Amino acid sequence: MKKVIFIMGVSGCGKSTVGKLLAQELDIPFFDGDDFHPEANIKKMSNGQPLNDDDRQGWLETLNDLAKKQLTENSCVIVCSALKQKYRDTLSLHIKTETKWVYLSGSFDQIFERLNSRDNHFMPSELLKSQFDTLEEPKDALRVDIGLTPENIIKTIKHELMNTSEFGLFGLGVMGKSLCRNLANNGFKIAMFNRHVDGVEVDVAKNFKTNYPELSEASAFDDISAFVASLQTPRKIMLMVNAGKTIDFVIEDLLPHLSKNDILIDGGNSNYLKTKERCDYLKTKGIHFIGTGVSGGEEGALKGPSIMPSGDLDAYNNVKPFLEKISAKDKNNLPCCTYVGPEGSGHFIKMVHNGVEYVEMQLLAEVVTILEASGQNLDQIADVLDTWKATADSYLLEITIDILRKKEGNEWLVKKILDKAGNKGTGNWTTIASAELGVPSTLIASALFARYTSFYKDERIQLNNNFKTETTSDLNLSTTEILEAYQFARIINHYQGFKLINEASNKFSWDLNLSEIARIWTNGCIIRSTLMETLVEVFKETTNILTNPEVITSIKKYKASAKKVVSQCVLNDVTASCLCESIQFLNGITTVxxxxxxxxxxxxxxxxxxxxxxxxxxxxxxxxxxx
CATH class of the missing domain: 1.20.5.320 (6-Phosphogluconate Dehydrogenase, domain 3)
Incomplete structure (x- = not known):
């Protein structure tokens, strides 16, 4: 991957000398930023006047254009004072993932003495103090002490930037492996770690690396110390391990090897309250912690997931180029990754995402049950659902169609699957959070309890014998009515999910942006849909979708069908808990x-x-x- 290496620091720190030597060592072009100052800037500095931000803006944009042009052909070295963060933001605009910073650090006395010993330096040494006053030390740069010899400075830079990895991933389960391949496919040099367990997990990282050509430049480890040492500082390590105590064990294993300002990213489905505790704990150790929701499953993690990071904003900005690059892109080609907010807000909205997902899955399961009870086989039902994509398309609708069409021989595979639905806890946490915040997320609870009910298979068989009823196919429902009932319930589900997010935002002072959350859920994640795309615009005007005129019109249009479908299900003993609850909830929330x-x-x-x-x-x- 081509890179632009910016050597920065106050005047007199040796940027030009180091930059030239580094460029020679790496055999890449060198550019001195001072050579690109307009005449007006040079004249001003020669007269003893410091430049202001307006003076610098055009110059910085020129250097940014230079960097972008060079990156089309080769890596390069550019030296530039870049004293403020906003200057560095301009210099790296649109090329953040290709930009590396080297900060030459020294004391005022050191540099003042150097400046006074120079001939023909166009900036008087008296202006040095103004540069130190202006300097905002970077947090994402390789910091090198100017007390080292130029040769040792070059060795340090080469070792840190050229021989080390940019990003580490800890844990090579299904999601971890897919994210590694995603990072590598996007040109990042990564380090991968998986534990060693004799006879159980042996050479996992090394074997994984050999199986995929894109990982040829990746480093593979089963030793934590070597893994951490292989990373550029500040280190960026994403944890892809099971939520719960495992995260805490991993943190404790890593801590002895970490340095101040290193960044840990928890990409699992952790409880948002535990994420806040871990943020607070690691802050006392000088380590940043970012709780990050990741949605998209194995395929999404490989091709581009929806990513929901939260925690310290400055720390996030250090990992932002990596996360945005590997994320899915929305219809405007913007990354489906955004800084959500402080503390555990990223894991909170991922938790709610999963709760909404529970309902969306349950609603489709109920729709299939209703269409089956109406006398259609699974191929016919798949054809019906296929026509729904024109008005109610979603990822879950699409995969349900594929599932219904999948056969083993002449039999539908789904008919051979035991009807006991599992869960990993996020639906449970969402329901608990709803109760704690006093928010009626009734559909999420219904979907969760439907899974719990399914698990009592033996008891269901026994009670079916006790309360067996005659089944009928006399549902008297059209596919249009079922579709409209489905659309009705989905609107209520999304209302409840975003209501819960908004209430949490108010309760914890997170200042969450509902429109932006909806936007990053339009691609990459499991609940992406045309409805979600609509909500991006709706949430720009309101935090309550049931006050939006278009949504109100849709609810009124669909309600008659929803009532009829629910009534027919009740009369014919067809289970449709979420469809039923959607009507009951709207009746309750609209009762004066x-x-x-x-x-x-x-x-x-x-x-x-x-x-x-x-x-x-x-x-x-x-x-x-x-x-």
Whole structure:
């Protein structure tokens, strides 16, 4: 991968000398940024006047253009003071993944003495103080002490930038392997680690490397110390291991080998509360921690997932070029990766993503059940669902069609699968978080409990014998009505999911951007859909999709079909828990005067919990002796 190496630091630190030597050593072009200053800038500095940001902007853009042009042909070295972060942002605009920074660090006295010993330097040494005052030391650069000899400085730079890896991935399960290949395919030099367990996991990383040509430049390890030492500083290590205690064990194993400002990225499905604890803990060690939701499954991780990072913003900016490069791209070719917010907000929205996913899967399962009960076989149902792509397309709809068409011999494969649905805990966490935040995410709970019910296979068989009913195919439903009921329930599901995210954002002061979250869910992730693309625009105007005029129109259009489908399912003993709950929820959330007054009276009767009255605007608390 071609790179532009920027050598930066205050005037007098030796940038030009080091840059020329490095370029010669690497046999690549060298450019001195000072040679590209416009005449006005040179005249100003010669007169003892410091440049301001307006003076520098055009110069920085010129150097950025130079870097981009050079990268089309070869790597190069450019020396430039680049004292502020915003200057460095301009210099690396659109080429962040190809940019490497070397910061030549020295004290004021060291550099002042050097400047005074120089002949014909156009910037007087008196301006050195203004440069130190301006300097914002980079956090993502290789820091080299100018006290070293030029030869040793070159050796250090070569070792750190040319012989070490840019990014480390810890854990080579299904997702970890796919992400490694994704990173390598995007030109990154990576280090891969997998533990060694005698007789169980032996040479996993090395064997994985040999199986894929794109990993030829990757480094493979089963020794933690060697793995960490192989990485450029500040080190960037993504953890792809099982959520829970395993993450904590891995962190403790890594800590003795890490240095201040290294960055750990947890790319698993961790609980957002634990992510906050880990952020706080590692901060005391000088280590940054980024909790990152990753969605897309094995294929998404390989070809481009949706990525949801959170934590320290400065630390994220150091890994942003890597994560954005490997992520999926939306319809405008923007990365489906964005900084979500602080603490564990990235893992929170990934958790909710999975909760919404539970419902989307359950709704499609219910639709298939209804169409089967109407007398259609799986090939016919697949054909029906295929026509739905015109108005209700989604990744899950597409894979469900493929599943229904898959056969072993003359039999449908899905008919041979045991009807016990598993789960890895995120639906459970979403339901718990909903209860803790007081948000009625009822469809997610229904989908979760439908999975739990499925697991009681033996009891279901026993109770079927006790309560067996005559099955009928008299559902009297058209495919259009079933489609509209499905679309109705999906809108309610997305309302509830984003409602939960918004309430958490308010509760924890995360300031989450719902439109941006919807945008990064338009590609790469499991719940990508045309509905999600619509919500990107809806959330630019509101945080409540049920207040959007177009959504209101759709709900009103689909509700009659939803009511009919649910009614027919109830009358014909067809299980459709999420479809049923979608109607019940909308009825509840749109009821002005609910039955909760009875609940409050009951609570006051047996527990003296008090109640509010509508005739005093709910200001005072009241208690009645009811008997």
């Amino acid at each position: 005067n609910s039955s909760a007054n009875i609940i409050q009276a009951q609570r006051d009767y047996f527990g003296a919990h008090t109640y509010k009255r509508i005739d005093d605007d709910g200001v005072k608390s009241h208690h009645t002796n009811w008997n």
